[in-house]
Each structure stands twice: as C-alpha cells, then as structure tokens.
Amino acid sequence: EAQVTQNPRYLITVTGKKLTVTCSQNMNHEYMSWYRQDPGLGLRQIYYSMNVEVTDKGDVPEGYKVSRKEKRNFPLILESPSPNQTSLYFCASNAGAGEQYFGPGTRLTVT
C-alpha cells in the first residue's frame, strides 16, 4: 500500500528540548515536504527536498532543520522548540506532476 508514515503522531514537550519527527514514504518519490497547519493560517510549507541531499527552505523555515540522507526518509528536526511551534505537522511526498500524498499528521505541543 502506497503511504507516507509519520512518527510520533502526538508529542508534548517542553521549550528547548530537541526533538525529531520522522517521515517515511514507500513510493520511491523524489519530492518530499514538511508543512505545518495552524488555525486561520492554513497549510504552510516549512522545508522541501527534491532528492537525496537536496533540500531547501519553504515559507516558514525558521526554527526547523531537515535532512535527506535516504530517498525514503525526510526527518524534521526542532533543535530548540518554542511554544510558537505548537502546531499540526504534515509530511508529504510526490513524484513530479503526480498526486501528492500526505502523512497522517503529528500534533506537537510545546509548553
């Protein structure tokens, strides 16, 4: 089954404690992205990757890091989380002009 998986699904943490949200896809897609969704602001892209070792900033990259060492994985790293990073996070993947597939989401709360 074609899918994008994310872990964890829910996370409550404290300010400044480094965390990583994992993302994996099984469709051999070149493109992968991270989005955050906030009430009233909709979905905004954080970072994207066009292939292994090729990443670039999206619209709201501040406070986040990513890496793409393998084609299937695209982890999102928050080195020092802050309360304004409390949000619903989605990982997505696609192969060029094809359909975009989204993961189930990770609800992050930073206190």
Place this chain on the structure above:
Amino acid sequence: KQEVTQIPAALSVPEGENLVLNCSFTDSAIYNLQWFRQDPGKGLTSLLLIQSSQREQTSGRLNASLDKSSGRSTLYIAASQPGDSATYLCAVPGGGGFQKLVFGTGTRLLVSP
C-alpha cells in the same frame, strides 16, 4: 506569487443535495490541481487530481473541473451524505515546480441528516 481562494468558507446543506465548491487561483500557469478532504484534526485525503491538460476528473459522486484560463476549479458533490462533512481544500503547485503546494483556505462542509 500564487494565491488560492476558496468560496464559500463554510456551507451547511441537508442530506441529498447536490453542491458545488469553488476554488480560484491567481497564476494560471499550473501543472495540475488537487482536491483534498480533511476531517477535524486529521490528515489530508486526496480526492481528485486534475492535470493541466484535462478539463475534469470524476470519482464516484465527486466531479472536479478545471478552467486554467479563468483560474478556476469546481468540485461537484452529488447526493451529499452526512459522511461528506469535512473541510475541502484545493491546492496547486507553487514555486515554479513540483516542490510545493499552495493551498486554498478551505470550505467547511456540514451535511445534516
């Protein structure tokens, strides 16, 4: 810069009605347009993908049309059911390639029994 707008923002209908959701985009040079469904606090489920060369796509009770020249897409839902209640989002590629989707603001649909 691509901007996507959806009208109406919210819609409440009785079960059985046919309904139309609208999506407008400012830059007509798009590769495709995708419609998603999102249940509260949940992930995005892809409903339909229309390539730029296509005029419409159908899946069950859903039909999506695309008019690139006017920058519009519509999602038609036939014989609506309470299970159709969700937020519907349209999205188009932005940034000149396939690396990003620009999302509309969404239409929150409530279908009453």
